Amino acid sequence: QVIRREDYTPPAWRVPEIALEFDLDPARTVVRSRMQVERAGPGPLKLDHGGQQIVSIRVDGASAEYRDEGGRLILDLPRDSHAIEIVTEISPEANTELMGLYASGGLLCTQCEAEGFRRITPFPDRPDVLSRYSVRMTADRVSFPVLLANGDRVGGGDLPGGRHWAEWRDPFFKPCYLFALVAGDLKANRDHFTTMSGRKVELGIWVREADLPKTAHAMQALKDAMAWDERVYGREYDLDVFNIVAVSDFNFGAMENKGLNIFNSRYILADPETATDADFDAIAAVVAHEYFHNWSGNRVTCRDWFQLSLKEGLTVFRDQQFSADHGSAAVERINQVRMLRAAQFQEDAGPLAHPVRPDSYIEIGNFYTATVYNKGAELIRMMATMLRPERFRRGTDLYFERHDGQAVTCDDFVKAMEDGGGIDLSQFRLWYSQAGTPKVKATVRQDGQDAIVSLEQTVPSTPGQSDKQPMPIPLRMALFGAGTGAAEAGERLVVLDKERADIRFEGVGEAPVLSINRGFSAPVIVESDRDAAALALLSAHDDDPFARYEALQQLMLDTLIARVEAGAAEFAPVVDAVRLTLENPALDKAFVAEAVLPPSEAFIGDRMATVDPEAIHQAREALRAELGRLLEGQWRAAYLGSASNRFELTPAAKGARRLRSIALGFLMAGGAEDAPALAWDQFQGATNMTDRQGALAVLANSDAAQREDALAAFYARHKDDALVLDKWFTTQALSTRADALEQVLKLSQHPDFTLSNPNRARSLVGAFSANQRGFHSGEGRGYRFLADNIVALDAINPQTAAKFVAPLGRWRRFGETRGALMRAELERIVAKPGLSKDVFEQASKSLI
Numbered sequence: 001q002v003i004r005r006e007d008y009t010p011p012a013w014r015v016p017e018i019a020l021e022f023d024l025d026p027a028r029t030v031v032r033s034r035m036q037v038e039r040a041g042p043g044p045l046k047l048d049h050g051g052q053q054i055v056s057i058r059v060d061g062a063s064a065e066y067r068d069e070g071g072r073l074i075l076d077l078p079r080d081s082h083a084i085e086i087v088t089e090i091s092p093e094a095n096t097e098l099m100g101l102y103a104s105g106g107l108l109c110t111q112c113e114a115e116g117f118r119r120i121t122p123f124p125d126r127p128d129v130l131s132r133y134s135v136r137m138t139a140d141r142v143s144f145p146v147l148l149a150n151g152d153r154v155g156g157g158d159l160p161g162g163r164h165w166a167e168w169r170d171p172f173f174k175p176c177y178l179f180a181l182v183a184g185d186l187k188a189n190r191d192h193f194t195t196m197s198g199r200k201v202e203l204g205i206w207v208r209e210a211d212l213p214k215t216a217h218a219m220q221a222l223k224d225a226m227a228w229d230e231r232v233y234g235r236e237y238d239l240d241v242f243n244i245v246a247v248s249d250f251n252f253g254a255m256e257n258k259g260l261n262i263f264n265s266r267y268i269l270a271d272p273e274t275a276t277d278a279d280f281d282a283i284a285a286v287v288a289h290e291y292f293h294n295w296s297g298n299r300v301t302c303r304d305w306f307q308l309s310l311k312e313g314l315t316v317f318r319d320q321q322f323s324a325d326h327g328s329a330a331v332e333r334i335n336q337v338r339m340l341r342a343a344q345f346q347e348d349a350g351p352l353a354h355p356v357r358p359d360s361y362i363e364i365g366n367f368y369t370a371t372v373y374n375k376g377a378e379l380i381r382m383m384a385t386m387l388r389p390e391r392f393r394r395g396t397d398l399y400f401e402r403h404d405g406q407a408v409t410c411d412d413f414v415k416a417m418e419d420g421g422g423i424d425l426s427q428f429r430l431w432y433s434q435a436g437t438p439k440v441k442a443t444v445r446q447d448g449q450d451a452i453v454s455l456e457q458t459v460p461s462t463p464g465q466s467d468k469q470p471m472p473i474p475l476r477m478a479l480f481g482a483g484t485g486a487a488e489a490g491e492r493l494v495v496l497d498k499e500r501a502d503i504r505f506e507g508v509g510e511a512p513v514l515s516i517n518r519g520f521s522a523p524v525i526v527e528s529d530r531d532a533a534a535l536a537l538l539s540a541h542d543d544d545p546f547a548r549y550e551a552l553q554q555l556m557l558d559t560l561i562a563r564v565e566a567g568a569a570e571f572a573p574v575v576d577a578v579r580l581t582l583e584n585p586a587l588d589k590a591f592v593a594e595a596v597l598p599p600s601e602a603f604i605g606d607r608m609a610t611v612d613p614e615a616i617h618q619a620r621e622a623l624r625a626e627l628g629r630l631l632e633g634q635w636r637a638a639y640l641g642s643a644s645n646r647f648e649l650t651p652a653a654k655g656a657r658r659l660r661s662i663a664l665g666f667l668m669a670g671g672a673e674d675a676p677a678l679a680w681d682q683f684q685g686a687t688n689m690t691d692r693q694g695a696l697a698v699l700a701n702s703d704a705a706q707r708e709d710a711l712a713a714f715y716a717r718h719k720d721d722a723l724v725l726d727k728w729f730t731t732q733a734l735s736t737r738a739d740a741l742e743q744v745l746k747l748s749q750h751p752d753f754t755l756s757n758p759n760r761a762r763s764l765v766g767a768f769s770a771n772q773r774g775f776h777s778g779e780g781r782g783y784r785f786l787a788d789n790i791v792a793l794d795a796i797n798p799q800t801a802a803k804f805v806a807p808l809g810r811w812r813r814f815g816e817t818r819g820a821l822m823r824a825e826l827e828r829i830v831a832k833p834g835l836s837k838d839v840f841e842q843a844s845k846s847l848i
């Protein structure tokens with residue numbers, strides 16, 4: 001059944017108050033819900049329900065008539081306000097979908113977004129119904145000594161029979177997707193934060209006792225995030241308590257439940273021994289993200305799920321700004337764009353393309369996508385770029401003030417930007433409604449003393465959208481002298497809002513080279529006629545770090561595509577540009593490490609008409625080998641110069657570790673005789689997971705004699721730490737060796753592999769589907785492996801299973817033979833009886 005945005009109607013009934021009572025037990029939990037309901041319009045009260053057992057429904061104290069219409073309880077109510085009481089029974093330990101109330105590692109916890117609350121108790125499960133909650137829990141005192149819910153704890157005590165109780169009240173109106181409770185044997189890392197108006201907030205990060213030492217980084221990130229949101233957006237926290245709980249079975253990253261965030265443990269737990277620098281950074285980003293939702297999501301929420309980007313796009317943008325402010329801004333931007341290109345550009349180019357504000361869905365869980373999140377964040381960034389900081393802040397201030405306590409739309413946000421920032425965004429709204437990544441052709445020519453930049457945009461057709469309007473594309477651009485590399489004209493912000501435009505730069509002396517989409521100011525694909533010399537020049541002289549990175553990437557990309565298409569290409573310009581980058585003392589290591597890395601095999605494929613994964617792999621390896629060989633001295637210097645025995649999490653220290661492992665990879669690729677020994681020594685001597693895992697990956701991708709020993713040693717050392725064991729699976733799933741598929745098939749039989757833990761499923765199946773060489777090897781056996789796992793996982797956890805479908809949906813891109821094999825697997829999935837609507841939607845749409 002398809003849900004459409006245009007069919008939105010406001011709720012007929014409000015639920016201003018709800019009191020919930022939970023008699024908690026993993027096998028059988030009784031839930032009593034008492035709701036005060038008030039008529040807001042004509043029609044019956046409609047309560048979504050998740051199929052659990054209903055014990056009783058009473059209206060104003062008397063047992064009531066209701067009917068069940070396709071998963072909805074319909075109550076015809078005579079008056080304008082009523083008291084409803086519903087008792088239901090659920091079994092948390094039987095809940096393998098991990099939506100609603102479920103058991104994880106001895107805990108009981110909830111996940112309600114988007115539509116999990118109905119699996120706890122019948123309710124109008126839609127984000128525009130806002131209620132005040134009180135929650136009373138009773139549970140076994142020994143198994144569940146800690147009882148948490150949203151808001152403030154208002155009471156608790158012991159009960160006969162070894163049980164106890166606690167009651168929590170949340171003074172803020174919230175939609176039911178923000179409801180949460182947790183019961184378990186948890187210990188807290190406690191701290192506090194004093195807000196800008198001087199209120200003291202108790203902070204707690206709740207984990208199993210043994211994990212307490214791994215919570216310091218998350219706590220610091222939380223305090224940094226609270227201070228940052230006050231400083232940058234003027235947003236203050238609003239409750240006396242802020243709790244975070246880490247759980248090991250979780251369908252995604254984390255959840256912003258009011259005052260009680262629940263996290264996938266991988267985004268909380270870290271110490272140098274078990275977490276990489278990337279893990280530390282992801283933890284800070286996700287902690288900040290969920291915290292920022294308190295304003296962008298909770299105080300101001302979504303009217304309906306089509307508006308999801310209202311909170312997610314804005315909150316991703318805010319967490320990106322936070323990360324940029326707390327690390328290397330240039331490297332953060334590089335990583336954001338890499339992620340956007342890897343996930344969102346692919347989505348936009350395939351059968352699952354949808355606008356940032358989708359028009360229809362079968363299962364909303366399928367729309368927690370890179371488009372809604374990451375492209376959504378780029379939309380906010382474009383508005384911020386056009387408005388500049390001060391007016392953007394006036395826009396967000398107005399947005400939060402105008403809509404506090406409301407459930408609103410993406411359009412309400414844009415309107416606040418217009419009214420607060422003083423700008424006309426009518427054409428900009430197209431970015432919310434039109435799917436597809438725009439292409440911008442850019443050329444520059446000299447015209448006397450001036451230079452003229454010609455721009456032309458096209459927005460590709462996407463499923464259901466063929467006729468596209470030109471969009472306003474904000475492009476930061478500058479010109480550099482082709483001979484000297486000197487900046488010729490200062491940076492300008494040009495908004496390309498027509499199909500074509502000519503932009504004149506006055507008084508340009510030398511022949512100009514164009515630097516465009518600096519800082520990646522718009523989420524578009526730029527096609528320019530810049531040759532190798534022009535790109536090399538920018539990679540050496542551009543003063544915008546992103547543009548500088550991009551120039552070298554483009555140079556490598558052009559070279560590799562030429563190599564794949566023509567069988568040969570000159571590597572010398574790339575080698576020279578990489579040498580200059582490595583030898584430039586003005587560049588920091590973190591930047592150099594990212595800049596010298598050739599574009600991924602997947603990204604190269606995205607820019608080709610038909611993808612030949614093996615040919616791309618061979619070309620990229622040939623370039624890596626050449627770079628490794630010809631610049632051996634530079635890699636060695638970078639390797640040795642990046643050693644350190646003190647572990648710090650500063651951007652400089654992280655950059656050094658990153659460059660060290662990348663240099664090691666190039667030494668190995670170039671065939672340096674001592675490279676395997678260096679890798680083994682780094683692996684053995686590592687004092688932190690970044691160095692150890694970095695060396696392991698280099699060995700795992702190689703034929704070195706030390707390979708098996710390293711994998712075995714890593715397993716032996718970390719087999720009891722699930723999050724580290726995930727890395728062991730992932731490193732092998734991503735191996736660039738020809739036998740990756742065979743290894744993955746073997747690993748799927750490993751006793752430590754299971755589909756029932758989402759992190760573990762992602763660590764092998766998800767990772768392997770992103771291994772372009774391995775996944776597309778073996779005459780379709782990689783595809784069959786993925787499809788088998790999708791079907792198996794669908795039976796226990798449809799939401800996570802559906803996330804694995806997209807790689808098969810790229811069948812059009814891989815030529816006839818592979819395409820047919822991929823399609824066949826999709827068809828096999830769709831034909832499975834009893835398929836969830838989650839997987840059905842993704843697989844059936846992928847066939848079109």
Ligand code: ARG
Pocket residue numbers: 113114252254255256289290312364365368
């Ligand atoms: N709101 C959460 C976050 O981004 C994610 C919830 C994901 N829900 C889902 N059904 N996929 O912070």
Ligand code: ZN
Pocket residue numbers: 289293311312315
């Ligand atoms: Zn979010």
